[in-house]
Structure formats: C-alpha cells, structure tokens
Amino acid sequence: MKKLLFVFNPHSGTGEICKHLADVVDIFTKAGYDVVVYPTQAALDGTRKILLDGEKFDRIVVSGGDGMLHELVNAVLRLKKPVTIGYIPTGTVNDFANTHNIPKNPVEAAKVAVSEHIGFLDVGRFDEEYFT
Numbered sequence: 001m002k003k004l005l006f007v008f009n010p011h012s013g014t015g016e017i018c019k020h021l022a023d024v025v026d027i028f029t030k031a032g033y034d035v036v037v038y039p040t041q042a043a044l045d046g047t048r049k050i051l052l053d054g055e056k057f058d059r060i061v062v063s064g065g066d067g068m069l070h071e072l073v074n075a076v077l078r079l080k081k082p083v084t085i086g087y088i089p090t091g092t093v094n095d096f097a098n099t100h101n102i103p104k105n106p107v108e109a110a111k112v113a114v115s116e117h118i119g120f121l122d123v124g125r126f127d128e129e130y131f132t
Contacts (some may be wrong), residue, residue, distance in 0.1 A: 003114065004033035004114070005057040007046045007072070008088075015112030017063045017090045020106040024063075024088065031114040039065075050075035059084045061113045063106065065091020068078065073123060073132055096132060116127025 006028065017024070021037075023120050040046045046068055054060055054075060055064050061084050062072045076083055088109040089097035093109075096102070103109045118128045124131050 001034045002032055003056065004028050004035050005038065005060045006035055007038045007040060007049055007052065007060070007062045007068075009046070009068050009090075010039045012064035012068060013035045015091045017030065017088065017106055020110075021074070023107050024110040027110040028061070028114055033114065040068075043067075044071060046071040047075045050076060052077050054083055055081045057083060059086060059114065061086035061088060061110075063088035063090050063109075065089070065094060066096055067091070069096055069132065074129065084118060086110075088113055095124050 006025070010018050025037060026034055038049050046062060048073065050060060059073065061078065062068045068091070072085055072087070076085055087097070087102060089102055089104060089107050090106060094104065097104065102112060121132060
C-alpha cells in the first residue's frame, strides 16, 4: 500500500484544517494511501518531521500557510529519495495557493493533493535556503 505523511499546522489561519481533518484523511485513504498524521508542535517542527521520516513515504502533504509550504520544500529537497508533495492552504494569506489556483476549501485541496495530475514547480535557492 502507498504511504502518505500528512503534516499540518493546527494553529494556521483560523484552525480551519482541524474542522475538516476527518474528511481530509478519508480522501487520502480512499485514494489508496496508508496515512500518518502529524500536527506540528512548534516552528520548524514540520521540517524536522519530514527530514526524519520523509523518505519512508510515497507522498507528503502539508497544510498550513506559506510558512508550512516553505518548511515542506526545504525538507523535501534535502531528502535522498524524491517524494511527491501536496499542499492544502489554510493560512491567513496563502500567496502560493492564490498564484497556483489551489482551492481554499481544505476538502477540495485534499482531492488535488492526492490526484494523479502532477505538475512541476520552480524552486530557487539563496545561500542554503530554498524558496518557491
């Protein structure tokens, strides 16, 4: 069975992801994934979790604001194994989601995050830090 790591910031924005957590996990499961759910505990905790366990998964999806996406990109690009990623925007501003037309509704964004329609993203680097 495919494995998915779902890392989310429960305090991002208005905590919207917490209201939809069961539906989001259900979407992941119906897409054929064995899901591990991890709520972040502090700044950079998402990065730490992805660096620690990310290579064990086929797909990593995060939910939060632009900062959570930043943590995802910086962690995944440091893994030895390539991993497909997804993003559920639940922050206050969500610049990245606005630019890339990612649905703001967490359930709809979860469907996109596990779809087989995979795109590519340009990533830059300044010193040792990656950015989208």
